[in-house]
Each structure stands twice: as C-alpha cells, then as structure tokens.
Amino acid sequence: xxxxxxxxxxxxxxxxxxxxxxxxxxxxxxxxxxxxxxxxxxxxxxxxxxxxxxxxxxxxxxxx
Numbered sequence: 001x002x003x004x005x006x007x008x009x010x011x012x013x014x015x016x017x018x019x020x021x022x023x024x025x026x027x028x029x030x031x032x033x034x035x036x037x038x039x040x041x042x043x044x045x046x047x048x049x050x051x052x053x054x055x056x057x058x059x060x061x062x063x064x
Contacts, residue, residue: 005035006062011051013039019052026054032061 010022023037039052056062 005055005057006059007053007055008062009051010054013048013050013052015048015050017048017050017052022052022054030061030064032064033057 010026013022017039019037019039022039023034026037027034033056034054035057036055037052040049041047042049054062
C-alpha cells in the first residue's frame, strides 16, 4: 500500500477517538478514498495524544 496522497493533520480529537472512528468520520463526512488514518498515542501509556492524521488518495478529497 502506498501512503502517497494528501495528508491532513487533525487536532482536538476526543480522548476516545480511535483509528477506525477517525477514518469512518471523514469517510462519511467528506467521502473519497482514505488510504491511511491514525490517532497518535503516547508510547508509554497508550493514551491518545488527541491528534492524528488522515491521508486521502486524491488531493481533491482532502481540500473539500
């Protein structure tokens, strides 16, 4: 899988948001093909850092 595409920083997430929830939200809200979604976590505790990244296959999807 290639991670080339249009990458967005997503901040101020709920502490309960996970990778699947992040991807589902943006897929439902914007549409388009998402090739990667990740909520960043503290490596020691595993708690969400409350930000993440979404990568869309096409730039047009990411700038809607």
